[in-house]
Amino acid sequence: MKEDTVIIVDNLTKMFGDFTAVNNISFEVKKGEIFGFLGANGAGKTTAMKMLIGISNPTSGNAQVAGFDVYKNPNDIKKNIGYMSQKFALYDDLTVKENITFFGGIYGLTRKKIEEKRCQLVEELGLQEIVNELVGSLPLGWKQKISFSVALLHNPKIVFLDEPTGGVDPITRRQFWEMIYKTAHEGTTIFVTTHYMDEAEYCDRVSIMVNGKIEALNTPKKLKEQFKVENMNEVFLKLARG
Amino acid sequence: MNTILFIIQKEFKQIFRNKGMLPIIFVLPIIQLVILSNAATFEIKNIKFSYIDNDKTSFSRELIQKFDASTYFNVLTDFPSNKLATAAMLNGEVDVILEIPENFERNLVKEQTTDLSVIINAIDGAAAGVENVYINQIIKDFNKNAQTTLVQPSNQINKPVNITSIPSFWYNETLNYKTFMVPGILVLLVTMITLFLSGMNIVREKEIGTLEQINVTPIKKHQFIIGKLFPFWIIGFGLLTIGLIIAKLLFNVPIVGSIFLLYSFTSIYLLVILGIGFFISNFTDTQQQAMFISWFFTVIFILMSGLFTPIESMPVWAQYITEFNPIKYFVEVMRMVMLKGSTFTDIIPQFTKTLAYAIIMNGLAVISYKKST
Numbered sequence: 001m002k003e004d005t006v007i008i009v010d011n012l013t014k015m016f017g018d019f020t021a022v023n024n025i026s027f028e029v030k031k032g033e034i035f036g037f038l039g040a041n042g043a044g045k046t047t048a049m050k051m052l053i054g055i056s057n058p059t060s061g062n063a064q065v066a067g068f069d070v071y072k073n074p075n076d077i078k079k080n081i082g083y084m085s086q087k088f089a090l091y092d093d094l095t096v097k098e099n100i101t102f103f104g105g106i107y108g109l110t111r112k113k114i115e116e117k118r119c120q121l122v123e124e125l126g127l128q129e130i131v132n133e134l135v136g137s138l139p140l141g142w143k144q145k146i147s148f149s150v151a152l153l154h155n156p157k158i159v160f161l162d163e164p165t166g167g168v169d170p171i172t173r174r175q176f177w178e179m180i181y182k183t184a185h186e187g188t189t190i191f192v193t194t195h196y197m198d199e200a201e202y203c204d205r206v207s208i209m210v211n212g213k214i215e216a217l218n219t220p221k222k223l224k225e226q227f228k229v230e231n232m233n234e235v236f237l238k239l240a241r242g
Numbered sequence: 243m244n245t246i247l248f249i250i251q252k253e254f255k256q257i258f259r260n261k262g263m264l265p266i267i268f269v270l271p272i273i274q275l276v277i278l279s280n281a282a283t284f285e286i287k288n289i290k291f292s293y294i295d296n297d298k299t300s301f302s303r304e305l306i307q308k309f310d311a312s313t314y315f316n317v318l319t320d321f322p323s324n325k326l327a328t329a330a331m332l333n334g335e336v337d338v339i340l341e342i343p344e345n346f347e348r349n350l351v352k353e354q355t356t357d358l359s360v361i362i363n364a365i366d367g368a369a370a371g372v373e374n375v376y377i378n379q380i381i382k383d384f385n386k387n388a389q390t391t392l393v394q395p396s397n398q399i400n401k402p403v404n405i406t407s408i409p410s411f412w413y414n415e416t417l418n419y420k421t422f423m424v425p426g427i428l429v430l431l432v433t434m435i436t437l438f439l440s441g442m443n444i445v446r447e448k449e450i451g452t453l454e455q456i457n458v459t460p461i462k463k464h465q466f467i468i469g470k471l472f473p474f475w476i477i478g479f480g481l482l483t484i485g486l487i488i489a490k491l492l493f494n495v496p497i498v499g500s501i502f503l504l505y506s507f508t509s510i511y512l513l514v515i516l517g518i519g520f521f522i523s524n525f526t527d528t529q530q531q532a533m534f535i536s537w538f539f540t541v542i543f544i545l546m547s548g549l550f551t552p553i554e555s556m557p558v559w560a561q562y563i564t565e566f567n568p569i570k571y572f573v574e575v576m577r578m579v580m581l582k583g584s585t586f587t588d589i590i591p592q593f594t595k596t597l598a599y600a601i602i603m604n605g606l607a608v609i610s611y612k613k614s615t
Contacts, residue, residue, distance in 0.1 A: 057615065078460040085455065102252045103459070106249065106456065110244075
């Protein structure tokens with residue numbers, strides 16, 4: 001593995017019975033990169049991502065994440081990655097503070113360290129008002145930001161975001177992407193799936209999945225040149241429609 | 243270890259924050275114990291008794307008087323004919339019909355023997371059996387008096403020897419069914435609440451997606467399972483304690499044996515139940531499914547536990563099945579320790595079997611819990 005390559009995927013396949021959800025995909029992701037993982041609903045994005053984060057066993061192929069093999073060392077991978085799902089899986093019936101404590105705790109942070117992290121987060125995100133509120137009572141935008149921050153509590157090398165900005169207004173999305181940029185700038189690799197093509201433009205590189213295969217992979221600029229179109233939206237439509 | 247503490251802390255916060263759940267955990271069991279212990283009785287009272295008196299003599303009246311005096315029978319009416327009485331039975335108006343034949347008194351006096359016809363509604367076979375015993379008791383009693391009055395004057399030598407058995411009931415002298423039922427029902431509520439709560443709790447995390455979030459953390463399987471189940475283990479003890487207090491204060495059930503032994507056994511038993519709950523949650527995706535499966539097993543376990551029907555009277559194959567019923571062992575131990583004062587040596591068989599069960603169920607739970615699919 002090269003020094004700056006954090007994800008290596010080699011002919012990874014996942015079958016559910018006869019159905020091939022992910023069909024022989026291969027790619028690499030570099031350290032500090034924002035890697036956009038695009039595709040229509042049901043194209044296999046989430047399945048592919050689940051194999052990389054160690055909660056779905058590949059049918060065949062190889063993958064290394066953060067320097068560890070998905071078959072041999074899934075637990076080492078888990079120590080080095082963060083994950084934020086579409087559902088922002090925080091506990092609605094716990095406060096922001098309690099969620100931070102819990103997730104910090106199961107990542108093995110000490111109470112002192114959690115305390116430090118929490119103060120830092122409260123400061124950075126301006127959570128003073130809501131840190132003792134139940135997560136369930138917060139607006140979606142806040143849940144996303146907190147969810148993202150919680151995924152970063154243990155300073156992971158890579159953070160996986162599965163449609164992180166679904167259902168929020170453009171301003172909140174913008175703020176969220178500023179957080180992503182900041183995190184990437186600090187050296188954390190971002191692996192993000194999205195349906196918003198304007199977000200795809202923010203990525204360093206983008207892959208587009210169609211029916212379980214990666215049909216295109218390049219920088220947004222090169223993809224637009226390749227398909228001779230104005231924006232990513234058209235790139236996506238051209239590919240997804242076949 | 244630290245990780246487990248974080249989970250336990252979180253679980254307790256969630257349990258005590260859930261305003262809908264707290265009453266379910268602590269109030270419903272109390273209601274259950276109070277209602278069921280009073281209602282689930284093996285005694286049969288208020289038997290609807292009717293008679294056809296074809297004799298109408300002082301003897302026949304005396305016999306009916308005896309039924310009337312009994313607290314078990316509600317003497318309804320006399321029917322003028324067998325036909326009317328049968329019709330009443332068919333309508334469910336009476337449970338028992340006693341038909342006193344003509345010449346009842348005369349036959350008794352002359353031949354010292356006579357027949358009585360008794361019809362019992364046996365839709366509920368167990369109840370009919372008990373009723374039959376009551377009726378025979380009264381008739382026997384009547385017999386004795388009749389014999390004394392009839393036989394004695396005629397022939398001193400032939401005086402029949404009345405052999406009466408004087409039963410002495412150990413461990414529950416007054417045959418108080420509550421003494422018998424309360425420990426059993428206590429078992430039920432400890433079992434049901436902990437099984438349902440533990441099973442549904444984990445499936446709920448699946449439903450809301452937080453289980454996936456936990457599965458992407460480096461947490462170890464055993465850490466998660468222990469952290470998840472420990473709070474319900476504690477709640478199980480809480481329930482047992484509340485139940486024992488109610489049993490003592492409200493029902494005055496004797497607690498002869500060692501409380502410590504009771505809690506020790508419960509600690510192992512709860513592991514079995516929590517293991518089953520976790521195991522079920524591993525194979526279900528929704529709380530509904532988990533609930534149905536838990537319910538299915540609970541009903542079988544309860545009905546085959548010896549709580550309501552004695553295991554000895556089950557067919558042999560069914561008795562073998564009860565060997566796999568954890569509730570059976572708990573009911574036995576509860577009754578043995580509470581009523582009989584059994585010591586550890588007495589409950590070693592139940593103890594070892596339950597311990598083995600606990601190890602197997604929790605082993606299966608750990609194996610079947612998959613962090614990745």
